[in-house]
Amino acid sequence: MIRIGAFADVHAGPDSKGLIAPTLVSTEDDADLLMIAGDLTRYGTVDEARVLAGELSAVTIPIVAVLGNHDYHDGHPSAVIDTLEDAGVIVLEGESTVVDVRGSRVGIAGVKGFGGGFAGACASAFGEPEMKAFVGHSEDIAMRLERSLRALDTDLRIALLHYAPVPDTLAGERLEIYPFLGSYLLAEAIDRSGAHLVLHGHAHSGTEFGTTAAGVPVRNVAQPVLRYPYKVYELPTDGSLVMGSLTAPLPHS
Amino acid sequence: MSIPQLPNDYVLVHVAKALTSDRRVGELGLVVTVEHDAIVISGSVSTESRREAVTAVTREALDALGDDRAVRNETHLAVIA
Numbered sequence: 001m002i003r004i005g006a007f008a009d010v011h012a013g014p015d016s017k018g019l020i021a022p023t024l025v026s027t028e029d030d031a032d033l034l035m036i037a038g039d040l041t042r043y044g045t046v047d048e049a050r051v052l053a054g055e056l057s058a059v060t061i062p063i064v065a066v067l068g069n070h071d072y073h074d075g076h077p078s079a080v081i082d083t084l085e086d087a088g089v090i091v092l093e094g095e096s097t098v099v100d101v102r103g104s105r106v107g108i109a110g111v112k113g114f115g116g117g118f119a120g121a122c123a124s125a126f127g128e129p130e131m132k133a134f135v136g137h138s139e140d141i142a143m144r145l146e147r148s149l150r151a152l153d154t155d156l157r158i159a160l161l162h163y164a165p166v167p168d169t170l171a172g173e174r175l176e177i178y179p180f181l182g183s184y185l186l187a188e189a190i191d192r193s194g195a196h197l198v199l200h201g202h203a204h205s206g207t208e209f210g211t212t213a214a215g216v217p218v219r220n221v222a223q224p225v226l227r228y229p230y231k232v233y234e235l236p237t238d239g240s241l242v243m244g245s246l247t248a249p250l251p252h253s
Numbered sequence: 254m255s256i257p258q259l260p261n262d263y264v265l266v267h268v269a270k271a272l273t274s275d276r277r278v279g280e281l282g283l284v285v286t287v288e289h290d291a292i293v294i295s296g297s298v299s300t301e302s303r304r305e306a307v308t309a310v311t312r313e314a315l316d317a318l319g320d321d322r323a324v325r326n327e328t329h330l331a332v333i334a
Contacts, residue, residue: 009331011299013279019300023332042279042299070281204282204297204331224282224297224331 002101002156002237005031005061006221007230008201011070012052013042020055023229028060030232032101036089037201037221038068038112038162041080049080053087062099064090066110068162068202092160094144096152104237107152111145113163113186113200114138117179142185149193155237159190159216161200168210169220170203187212194243196235216244258319261287268292271314277306283328285311291323297331304328 005027010020027034041048044067056063071080081091090097092110099106116123116138125135149159164170164182173181181203190198191214198212201222208225210218221231235241259267265285272278272285272294280303283296294311298304308326315322 009299011279013300013303015300015302043276070279205284223299227331227333229332 002033002104002106002235003031004158004197004199004233004235005034005230006037006199006219006233007223007226008037008162008199008220009039009068009204009222009224010036010052011039011042012048012055014047014051016055017051018055020052020229021058024056024059027230031061031230033099033106034059034061034063034230035108035158035160035199035221036063036065037160037199038066039070039201040065040067040084041071044071044074044076044080046076046079046083049083053084053089056084056089057087062090063088064092064097064099064108064110064160066092066160066162067112069112072112092148094141094148096148098152098154104156105154106156106158107154108158108160109145109148109152109195110160111141111148111186113145113161113165114141114183115163115180116183116185118167118182118184121178122184123179138183138185142183142189145186146189146193149190149195156197156235156241157193157195157243159186159195159198161186161198162202164200164203164206164218164220165190165198166210166212166218169200169208169218170206172205172207173203181206187218190214190216191244196241196243197233212244214244264292264315264318264320267318268294268311268314271310272307275306275310278303278310283307287322288325291325292320293325293327295327298328299331301330304330
């Protein structure tokens with residue numbers, strides 16, 4: 001059994017100093033891995049990233065994270081990544097990593113994701129260049145997610161996102177803002193590749209549980225949804241956990 | 254109560270933008286509504302200092318619009334202590 005601790009949307013800032021670390025003291029007893037699904041900081045400043053790095057320094061299990069939209073706001077996402085990686089956090093942006101847990105290989109593919117909406121109510125790359133750029137960004141990220149998932153030949157395969165891949169976990173949010181909260185392209189990439197679990201954040205008023213069309217469990221781990229510092233998901237490694245994926249692959253666009 | 258200079262729709266957007274851009278708060282997902290004669294802010298914030306700042310930032314945004322309606326801060330902390 002692999003225990004995945006997860007949370008998102010901690011929004012660290014100067015006023016978070018000393019507040020986050022105490023909430024994570026039991027992670028090494030509860031979990032084998034800690035995953036942070038974006039919005040690590042409030043505005044994406046290096047100072048905020050340093051605060052979070054300090055708060056995470058007492059965590060002894062491997063930490064894997066992706067950035068969220070907040071982490072891009074000040075325009076220095078690379079500096080945020082560098083600061084966290086210097087503190088030992090694995091930050092994924094269109095990449096994957098493999099962590100060995102008691103002989104089982106856990107593969108994690110991570111991207112921020114982006115918006116665009118969901119089947120039946122999604123944006124199209126049509127018309128103005130700004131709209132094409134918006135949808136193109138989402139398509140590019142989904143493509144990188146699919147590539148990094150496919151590269152994983154591991155016992156478990158996990159997709160770590162910030163934006164939502166399905167509308168299920170947005171229930172509670174206003175319908176009008178769904179296109180800003182996620183994209184079906186992420187779910188399609190996951191279902192093409194196959195995965196055992198998807199974790200995301202971003203939707204503070206959403207709900208925890210959802211699934212992709214192919215049956216991959218999706219969990220919204222935004223702290224305002226969980227109302228706790230983190231949640232632990234237990235995944236069996238005895239082969240009993242079926243990897244959700246499409247039996248008939250969709251044609252590539 | 255004085256008559257607001259702007260229709261409520263625009264007032265609410267101004268307040269929501271202030272709560273996102275003002276670095277005392279910096280929250281994107283707060284909900285701003287009008288209930289009777291008050292501007293109500295709800296949703297979650299990450300720290301107590303940000304929760305306290307919601308009232309001040311909203312007050313300042315309303316003052317800038319010449320809107321003297323009361324502010325009701327119904328935000329809560331994201332994580333249960």
